[in-house]
Amino acid sequence: MKNRERYIAQLNRMHSGKGFIAALDQSGGSTPKALAQYGVQESSYTNEEEMYTLVHEMRTRIIKSPAFDREYILGAILFENTMNRKIDDQWTADYLWEKKSIVPFLKVDKGLADLANGVQLMKPISNLDELLTQAIERNVFGTKMRSVIKEANAKGISEVVEQQFTVGLQIFEKGLIPIIEPEVDIYSVDKEESEEILKKEILKQLSSLSKDVKVMLKLSIPTKNDFYSELMSNPNVLRVVALSGGYAQEEANHKLAQNHGLIASFSRALSEGLTVGQSDDDFNTKLGKSIKGIYVASIA
Structure with missing residues (x-):
């Protein structure tokens, strides 16, 4: 029971706590x-x-x-x-x-695959199930995994988001909360266009989840302010967090x-x-x- 109580306390803290x-x-x-x-x-x-x-x-x-x-x-x-x-x-x-x-x-990711279709997918996570079992034994609450989007390539971005959600669902079903991180490179020449495609793809994946599934999203700070507010209000999304992506602290x-x-x-x-x-x-x-x-x- 202790771990269930811990999980609920952590879930509440991540959903509505103030901080980072x-x-x-x-x-x-x-x-x-x-x-x-x-x-x-x-x-x-x-x-x-x-x-x-x-x-x-x-x-x-x-x-x-x-x-x-x-x-x-x-x-x-x-x-x-x-x-x-x-x-x-x-x-x-x-x-x-x-x-x-x-x-x-x-x-939990094992790093990035080579660039293809303007993106870097995650390398296969060969020992994922074993790693998740160990994480649960160590009282970990959730996971994080990163892919990178370098250019506004619709096919590549769709592949990144699909891969993230497929693995994310496996993580959730194991009893952990996945942080899905499709990072848009802050130096990308078409960053804003990539973010438009990315949001559309994320919303598509979220719409296919059953209502009990919870994920977190870790995204680059968007070019257009408040661009991700629609994702924050989605019932499947526990929290949206931002990576600094190479910006110095003050600018980030x-x-x-x-x-x-x-x-x-x-x-x-x-x-x-x-x-x-x-x-x-x-x-x-x-x-x-x-x-x-x-x-x-x-x-x-």
Whole structure:
């Protein structure tokens, strides 16, 4: 019963809580870049295990910071390796919920396929069922998976959305809430046109879901303000969140604030300015300032 109660509490928090989602889910390919941004050079580790230990130390420092607080943060997205590590003798997802009341999510995709029809689909997720079983054992609430749209190609965008919803339904049926993330590249020359096609395709997929199915959507901040409000009011959509997509924190916040009801799920823009050499005071002050800025933009 405890887990059912936890699930309902987390569902309510994600649906109507004030705040944003912290994306702490850089994986194998993007970890060296995330560590370098934090001031840890590749010469500091000699293999993958050492690299993941260092990135877990970075994430632990963020999660344990007093600035990383439920008042501002609703959820956190973890990478599989982080899910299977502990913070103060608790599995990371348990620490997040039990100590911080922050809802844990897991990134489940295996990266992007090569560009075709103007998009990058997800690579096949070969061990998905096994990974979802493990996520449930670790008390994770939901998942996240990313595809990328580079150009306004109707066939490609339709394929991206269809793939996302097919896998999303499998995740929901397993007992987890999927975050569906068809990212539109912010540097795309026809970004606005891609968003028009994307919204149409998402609405088409949503209309085919039975009413008990819940999904979340993670989208690039749209070119046209409030463009996704129709998606937010859809009964199958628990929440619509935005990625920073390469915008610096200040610009991402500025754009986000102009989209009512859209909340952040930032990664790079959240950890901007944090370095391994900072004293705890400086680290916590910088993180606190970033979190408050992103929070204010999210509740606008």
